[in-house]
Amino acid sequence: MSFNNLDQLYRSVIMDHYKNPRNKGVIADGTMTIDMNNPTCGDRIRLTLNMEGDTIQDAKFEGEGCSISMSSASMMTQAIKGHTIEEALHMSSEFSRMMLGEDYNIDEDMGDIEALSGVAKFPARIKCATLAWKALEKGTQEEE
Numbered sequence: 001m002s003f004n005n006l007d008q009l010y011r012s013v014i015m016d017h018y019k020n021p022r023n024k025g026v027i028a029d030g031t032m033t034i035d036m037n038n039p040t041c042g043d044r045i046r047l048t049l050n051m052e053g054d055t056i057q058d059a060k061f062e063g064e065g066c067s068i069s070m071s072s073a074s075m076m077t078q079a080i081k082g083h084t085i086e087e088a089l090h091m092s093s094e095f096s097r098m099m100l101g102e103d104y105n106i107d108e109d110m111g112d113i114e115a116l117s118g119v120a121k122f123p124a125r126i127k128c129a130t131l132a133w134k135a136l137e138k139g140t141q142e143e144e
């Protein structure tokens with residue numbers, strides 16, 4: 001597949017998550033609620049998690065933001081569900097590496113996340129893509 005076709009595919013995956021977000025909403029009896037905003041634009045996300053021991057049994061998000069931030073949140077909730085906090089934080093660090101243009105390791109479990117790899121070329125948008133992951137890190141680090 002040529003780079004252009006891959007770009008197009010990634011763009012359509014991002015728009016699909018933006019228009020049909022997965023795991024949108026709030027878990028009414030969630031065990032963890034984390035609010036995070038992007039100070040540069042004011043966009044915000046609320047992430048709710050339902051933990052069973054160390055495992056993220058369910059994850060939902062709501063918020064207002066650009067297509068990159070909202071699609072990233074949708075992809076992230078899909079990726080982390082059913083994983084332990086440690087595994088989710090590992091995904092988060094691989095995602096950060098991808099955003100920095102470094103070598104990264106994203107396995108199939110992590111779903112569509114790789115569609116955001118092109119954001120690395122647009123430093124101003126990196127905060128958009130990492131908003132949901134920062135919320136996850138904030139919540140799970142406070143938990144410790």
Ligand code: FES
Pocket residue numbers: 038041042043065066067068069127128131
């Ligand atoms: Fe605000 Fe993207 S422009 S999160």
